[in-house]
Amino acid sequence: xxxxxxxxxxxAVIRRLPRYRRCLDGLMKAGVERISSGELSAMIGYTASQxxxxxxxxxxFGQQGYGYNVKSLYERIGEILGLDREYKMVxxxxxxxxxxxxxxxxYQKWGxxxxxxxxxxxxxxxxxxxDTPVYSYTQxxxxxxxxxxxxxxxxxxxxxxxxVMDKLVAGGVKGIWNFAATDLSAPEGIPLENVHLSDxxxxxxxYMLRSNPE
Amino acid sequence: xxxxxxxxxxxAVIRRLPRYRRCLDGLMKAGVERISSGELSAMIGYTASQxxxxxxxxxxFGQQGYGYNVKSLYERIGEILGLDREYKMVxxxxxxxxxxxxxxxxYQKWGxxxxxxxxxxxxxxxxxxxDTPVYSYTQxxxxxxxxxxxxxxxxxxxxxxxxVMDKLVAGGVKGIWNFAATDLSAPEGIPLENVHLSDxxxxxxxYMLRSNPE
Numbered sequence: 001x002x003x004x005x006x007x008x009x010x011x012a013v014i015r016r017l018p019r020y021r022r023c024l025d026g027l028m029k030a031g032v033e034r035i036s037s038g039e040l041s042a043m044i045g046y047t048a049s050q051x052x053x054x055x056x057x058x059x060x061f062g063q064q065g066y067g068y069n070v071k072s073l074y075e076r077i078g079e080i081l082g083l084d085r086e087y088k089m090v091x092x093x094x095x096x097x098x099x100x101x102x103x104x105x106x107y108q109k110w111g112x113x114x115x116x117x118x119x120x121x122x123x124x125x126x127x128x129x130x131d132t133p134v135y136s137y138t139q140x141x142x143x144x145x146x147x148x149x150x151x152x153x154x155x156x157x158x159x160x161x162x163x164v165m166d167k168l169v170a171g172g173v174k175g176i177w178n179f180a181a182t183d184l185s186a187p188e189g190i191p192l193e194n195v196h197l198s199d200x201x202x203x204x205x206x207y208m209l210r211s212n213p214e
Numbered sequence: 215x216x217x218x219x220x221x222x223x224x225x226a227v228i229r230r231l232p233r234y235r236r237c238l239d240g241l242m243k244a245g246v247e248r249i250s251s252g253e254l255s256a257m258i259g260y261t262a263s264q265x266x267x268x269x270x271x272x273x274x275f276g277q278q279g280y281g282y283n284v285k286s287l288y289e290r291i292g293e294i295l296g297l298d299r300e301y302k303m304v305x306x307x308x309x310x311x312x313x314x315x316x317x318x319x320x321y322q323k324w325g326x327x328x329x330x331x332x333x334x335x336x337x338x339x340x341x342x343x344x345d346t347p348v349y350s351y352t353q354x355x356x357x358x359x360x361x362x363x364x365x366x367x368x369x370x371x372x373x374x375x376x377x378v379m380d381k382l383v384a385g386g387v388k389g390i391w392n393f394a395a396t397d398l399s400a401p402e403g404i405p406l407e408n409v410h411l412s413d414x415x416x417x418x419x420x421y422m423l424r425s426n427p428e
Contacts, residue, residue, distance in 0.1 A: 014420050018413040082419035096314035175422040191421035193414045199232040200407045205296035206228050207405035208389040
């Protein structure tokens with residue numbers, strides 16, 4: 001479905017695309033219709049040459065001396081990232097982080113529907129968070145059998161995470177978004193993103209040290 | 215302080231270091247003393263040549279045919295990332311995400327002390343979360359004047375985020391960790407990390423589409 005892509009795109013490029021898309025979203029809202037790689041560079045901080053190279057991976061968006069059409073580029077990046085369709089998600093672990101995710105209303109606007117949460121705590125089971133029901137973790141297997149879920153989100157502690165991943169995979173999810181503090185590997189064919197919030201904190205302290213030499 | 219570094223290290227390398235460190239931590243706990251770049255490659259998924267190149271940025275850790283000393287490499291990476299010292303942090307915004315951060319006990323073990331939180335909601339002000347007091351946002355300026363804070367964490371909505379950033383900078387923080395859904399830029403000399411949880415979700419859907427072609 002993602003036509004015009006030239007061979008394999010590097011992971012680094014993929015991870016820069018959301019940033020481009022946010023910037024383009026802001027430009028659209030400001031009524032900007034065209035933008036050059038130089039102007040994008042000033043806004044995003046990547047070099048103009050890197051921007052041209054990144055975007056060229058997906059077929060020539062820009063025309064020499066004419067710049068990029070903001071709306072087309074925004075839509076094309078969304079299409080590349082799979083944001084032109086809808087996903088059903090479940091979150092396992094209804095603690096603070098799970099609650100933060102389900103409370104982030106934007107996900108729904110972007111096509112990500114969190115349809116159920118699961119937890120082991122009796123005081124959470126049977127409640128709902130931002131209109132999303134919290135079920136018992138013991139119901140997860142059956143729920144996944146009865147409902148087609150695209151993405152499983154793991155917001156448990158690291159101890160429980162491998163079992164949760166196995167259940168999600170057995171239940172037919174197509175991708176896993178893992179926030180447990182452990183690097184999981186899913187079986188071949190099931191993409192998995194390990195999110196470590198502390199990684200960005202460690203990059204921050206690296207730059208702080210260099211910025212404030214003692 | 216970070217001796218032996220060869221010129222400017224690329225941002226991509228910096229962002230891979232926490233991953234190396236987590237892997238080395240696991241190896242230490244398993245009693246492994248030495249590891250080759252090939253073995254690290256099998257565990258982490260980067261190529262052995264990339265691993266050697268990455269680690270070579272900080273002075274030769276490994277010796278040909280001998281591998282890396284797990285503990286030394288772990289400690290050296292911690293030193294490079296500034297994890298051999300302590301940081302005092304405040305969190306502005308005591309909602310679910312702020313609560314998730316303050317409840318993550320590991321930060322303290324790693325030298326990150328969250329000493330106060332600030333919010334505008336009367337029902338939160340005066341409470342404490344995981345033993346961390348929640349003060350009124352109106353007290354932030356004074357608190358920062360009276361306490362030396364290293365890192366300010368923004369867990370507010372995007373509308374409030376620029377003002378919060380300005381207050382944190384005026385109050386003397388040395389770095390900012392921003393979770394508000396907007397890309398902030400701090401003044402020169404104040405490193406700032408914009409964390410967008412949805413970026414990893416967008417990478418996930420990219421890989422899901424390619425993994426499950428329709």
